[in-house]
Amino acid sequence: MSVSSGTSFILSSILTILLFSGMQMYRQWLASSQLLTIFGGYLGSVLFILFLTAVGNMEAALFGKGFQTKLFPEVVICLVLSLISAGMVHRVSSTTCLVFSMVALYYITRISQAKYAAPQPTIQAPVKRKK
Numbered sequence: 251m252s253v254s255s256g257t258s259f260i261l262s263s264i265l266t267i268l269l270f271s272g273m274q275m276y277r278q279w280l281a282s283s284q285l286l287t288i289f290g291g292y293l294g295s296v297l298f299i300l301f302l303t304a305v306g307n308m309e310a311a312l313f314g315k316g317f318q319t320k321l322f323p324e325v326v327i328c329l330v331l332s333l334i335s336a337g338m339v340h341r342v343s344s345t346t347c348l349v350f351s352m353v354a355l356y357y358i359t360r361i362s363q364a365k366y367a368a369p370q371p372t373i374q375a376p377v378k379r380k381k
Contacts, residue, residue: 255315259307266300269293270335281340291346294336298351299358301328325355 253261273280273293280290305328306319319325329351337344 255307255310259304259311262300262304262307266297266304269297269300273297273335273339277339280343284342287340287342288346290339290343291336291348292350294332294339294343294347295350295354297335298328298332298347299354301331302358329355 273290280286280293302319302325305324309317309319309324329348332351333344333347336347
């Protein structure tokens, strides 16, 4: 069941705030071991996805459905905010957040291209026939 862009903006904003506050409340625990530090980076990449969803839906609600989220400034700003948030937990979490976010951005772009890209017309090469 899908929701409107405005509702999705509100939901992703609330989840962003909850995840950020949870990362800050459990910062000591997330920095206590190597595996949990990497998990902190993964949570930072989830925060990036939620940031990007909130920004994209806000733009769609304000500017219409045809408006697209661009690499600069929207994606870069969301990535920097999530890296800062993960860096507040641990420096290594910031690095792993960057890696996980790039992988997530790759797959988000692939899904978006498959769903929303205009189909390319196929051009057939002329066939030479023997006489």
